Amino acid sequence: MVGSTAPAPLRGMRWGIKASFLAYLAHLPDTAMSATDGAVDSPEGFVFPLEDASDFDARTGAGELRFRGDVRLRGHGGMLSVRFANPRVTVDDVGPWLSVEDAAGARRRVAALGTPRSAGGGGIEIPAALTAEAVACFNDVYPEGTGLDPVVIRGV
Numbered sequence: 001m002v003g004s005t006a007p008a009p010l011r012g013m014r015w016g017i018k019a020s021f022l023a024y025l026a027h028l029p030d031t032a033m034s035a036t037d038g039a040v041d042s043p044e045g046f047v048f049p050l051e052d053a054s055d056f057d058a059r060t061g062a063g064e065l066r067f068r069g070d071v072r073l074r075g076h077g078g079m080l081s082v083r084f085a086n087p088r089v090t091v092d093d094v095g096p097w098l099s100v101e102d103a104a105g106a107r108r109r110v111a112a113l114g115t116p117r118s119a120g121g122g123g124i125e126i127p128a129a130l131t132a133e134a135v136a137c138f139n140d141v142y143p144e145g146t147g148l149d150p151v152v153i154r155g156v
C-alpha cells in the first residue's frame with residue numbers, strides 16, 4: 001500500500017475494505033490512493049483514529065463510535081473513484097453497521113456488522129458484509145452480503 005508510514009494510533013478503527021479489491025487496484029496502471037485527515041495507510045489496513053465515543057455505551061455496546069479520516073481510491077482514468085471517509089460504527093435497533101461518507105459526501109451504510117470477537121494484537125474484530133446500498137460503490141461487482149474485511153476496533 002502507499003501513503004503515510006506513521007505508527008498506527010492506539011485508539012481507533014482499522015479496516016482493509018476488501019483485500020481482493022485492493023489487490024485489483026494494485027494491478028491497475030494508474031491507481032492513486034490517499035489517506036488524509038488522520039487516516040493512515042498501514043500494511044494491515046487503513047487506520048482511522050477515534051474522534052468521538054460520547055454517544056457510545058461501552059457497558060451495553062449500544063450507540064455510535066465516530067472515527068476520523070478520509071481514504072480515496074482512484075483508477076481507470078478517474079472512472080473508478082471511491083471514498084471511505086469518517087467511518088462510524090453504529091449499534092441501533094436494526095443492528096451494528098459501518099457507515100462512511102462516500103465520494104458525493106453522503107453518509108452511506110456500507111457494511112452490516114456481525115458478532116465481535118477478540119482480535120489478535122488486542123481489541124475486537126467484527127465481521128463485515130456488503131449492504132445493498134453500497135453495492136454500487138463497487139460498480140455492482142459484488143452482490144449484497146459479500147464478505148468485506150473485518151473491522152478492528154481497539155483502545156475504545
Ligand code: HEM
Pocket residue numbers: 020021024076079080081082137138139141142
Ligand atoms: C474503465 C472501467 C473499468 C474496467 C475496464 C474494469 C475492468 C475490470 C476487470 C477486467 C476486472 C477483473 C479483474 C480480475 O479479475 O483480476 C475488474 C474487477 C473489478 N472491478 Fe473493475 N473495471 C472498470 C471500472 C470499475 C469501477 C468504476 C469500479 C468501482 C469501484 C470497479 C470495481 C471493480 C471491482 C470491485 C472488481 C473486483 C475485484 C476483486 O475483488 O477481484 N471497476 N474490473
